[in-house]
Each structure stands twice: as C-alpha cells, then as structure tokens.
Amino acid sequence: MTRSVRTRRPVRVAALGAAALLALSACSSSDDSDPATSGSSASASAPAAKISGDITVFAAASLKESFTTLGQEFEKAHPGTKVTFSFGGSDSLAASITGGAPADVFASASPKTMKVVTDAQDNADAPATFVRNQLEIATLPGNPDKVASLKDLTNKDLKVVLCDRTVPCGAAAEKALTASRLKLTPVSYEEDVKSALNKVVLKEADAAVVYRTDVKAAGDKVEGVEFPESADAVNDYPIALLKESRNTGTARAFIALVRSAEGQKVLTAAGFLQP
Incomplete structure (x- = not known):
C-alpha cells in the first residue's frame, strides 16, 4: 500500500x-x-x-x-x-x-x-x-536521439519501452500506432506507466510512450515530446x-x-x- x-x-x-x-x-x-x-x-x-x-x-x-x-x-x-x-x-x-x-x-x-x-x-x-489523460513520448534529458515523432520510435537503434497492452497506457499507445500504421517492437512491455517511465529515468531505455502527466511529474529526469496521434487515443x-x-x-x-x-x-x- x-x-x-x-x-x-x-x-x-x-x-x-x-x-x-x-x-x-x-x-x-x-x-x-x-x-x-x-x-x-x-x-x-x-x-x-x-x-x-x-x-x-x-x-x-x-x-x-x-x-x-x-x-x-x-x-x-x-x-x-x-x-x-x-x-x-x-x-x-x-x-x-x-x-x-x-x-x-x-x-x-x-x-x-x-x-x-x-x-x-x-x-x-x-x-x-x-x-x-493524453500520451506523450518520454526521452532521455536533452533528447539526445532527437526524437520528434511517433515514427522516430521505429528506429531499430532505439531502445523503446511501452506499457503492456492490457493496461490503459499500453492500449492507448497501440491505438495510436495502429492509426498511424506504424509497427514498433519495444525492448520490453511494462506492467504500468510508472514502470515504463522508470526505464528511461534509469537510462535503461531511450524512450517510452507514457502519459503527459508522468512526464510532468518526472521533471528534469526526462524530456517530453508531444505527437499529434495522441489526440486519437485520449483515455x-x-x-x-x-x-x-x-x-x-x-x-x-x-x-x-x-x-x-x-x-x-x-x-x-x-x-x-x-x-
């Protein structure tokens, strides 16, 4: 608790x-x-x-x-x-x-x-x-990989984390990717949005698709990147x-x-x- x-x-x-x-x-x-x-x-x-x-x-x-x-x-x-x-x-x-x-x-x-x-x-x-709540991409501070869109996450050189499809943030990310006709293979699926964000905070991943509220709560530990497809997957x-x-x-x-x-x-x- x-x-x-x-x-x-x-x-x-x-x-x-x-x-x-x-x-x-x-x-x-x-x-x-x-x-x-x-x-x-x-x-x-x-x-x-x-x-x-x-x-x-x-x-x-x-x-x-x-x-x-x-x-x-x-x-x-x-x-x-x-x-x-x-x-x-x-x-x-x-x-x-x-x-x-x-x-x-x-x-x-x-x-x-x-x-x-x-x-x-x-x-x-x-x-x-x-x-x-709306999705946002969380990147490493300073966005060293220059992530500017959802499509950029399909770069095979990037380590990207998503929430599991069974949880709302994962289902929303899946919906945004499907609407954009993008295929993304993450390095891991996490049990909740905090776990996904924490992978970036700990530098175990280059980016994660999470909620804008979690990016804001993390402060300078991550950098947020908005993407227009998130408007179609608001929870x-x-x-x-x-x-x-x-x-x-x-x-x-x-x-x-x-x-x-x-x-x-x-x-x-x-x-x-x-x-």
Whole structure:
C-alpha cells in the first residue's frame, strides 16, 4: 500500500472541507440524480454520513502524485480520517478487486478496466469520468536521439519501452500506432506507466510512450515530446464507490473532493485534462 509520495509541484487546496461537506449534503437533500455525488440508496430524508474513519482507494499508477496530494489534504480537512492508497496498473487493480481485495473506491485509467469491476459486482454508485489523460513520448534529458515523432520510435537503434497492452497506457499507445500504421517492437512491455517511465529515468531505455502527466511529474529526469496521434487515443478516467465499501460516507466525500473544483485544480496542475 502507498500512503504518500513526494510531489513535484505541491498544490495547496483551499476549502476542501467545505467542498466535501457541500457534496455530502447534496447526497441527502438534492433531487439531482448524479450518480457520482449521490448514493443510489440514499433517501432525501437520510442524514449526511459522518466523515470519519479509514478508506482504501485503488487508483491507476498515473494518479499517484495528484491523489496523494488530495489524500493528504482530505485528512487535514477531516481529522480522524485516513486514506490508504494502492497504486498500480488498472487491470491488476481490477483483478484484485474482483478477487475480493478490500477497497472503498476505484479510480481507473480507462472505462474498459472499470467495466471489469462493474460487470463483476454491482457498484454502490455508477462510475463517473473525472479527468482525461493524453500520451506523450518520454526521452532521455536533452533528447539526445532527437526524437520528434511517433515514427522516430521505429528506429531499430532505439531502445523503446511501452506499457503492456492490457493496461490503459499500453492500449492507448497501440491505438495510436495502429492509426498511424506504424509497427514498433519495444525492448520490453511494462506492467504500468510508472514502470515504463522508470526505464528511461534509469537510462535503461531511450524512450517510452507514457502519459503527459508522468512526464510532468518526472521533471528534469526526462524530456517530453508531444505527437499529434495522441489526440486519437485520449483515455477517460472513471471513479466509483465500490459496493463492498465499509465506510461509504467517507468514500463518497473523497470522490466528491476529486470531482470538485478544488480537486480539479490539483489534477489539471498535474497535467490531466478536464472531462
């Protein structure tokens, strides 16, 4: 489990408590049926659940920096709460959840992997897209190989790394390559986007196709190269409260924070696109 990491650009989130409390209030008093901010079983007369206790959030690896920041701010705004994270490839996380791993919230890097969970069990609330993410090429600092396009990665002299096709970043890269009619044979397929990026950081690869958010989080350890084909392979990120949650009130409050204006500031500052 991952509790906290050092973020590259900490973002101070203001009025989190108010935002989360307003969102919870809406669960019990509003006629709006938005599934991400109101429980399917909540009634108009039910009192708002107390925001306290522990929750476990399973989240895509690309969300590590921004979700850790949001988790820390959530705990500050609500003394007595504790947010524990498990970050990894969305497919692995989905398999863990359907296999019985205890979790309150799932934030996936694609609707496809979220559907694996929703098909296996009924969710307390329907998933909602909260951000989007776009691919970028990560190269060694200074881009010594002069990579300027997706086609450049087909150079047989380059060591290129991709995410495994089963994870969202790998599926998106495959989609971009197919649309461009390019064939790329990587030196390795990695289990999640952080592992792919780390190959470049450690100079074990010359380039990797990852998310723009991961390039930004890495700072001067890598250099990012945008490519137009990425616009055709943008991933939607859904988030959902899980049916087996043992602390639905606090879990819903965390989801409300993620989707709030203040939560979106943290996410867009990390490089995510608004839904």
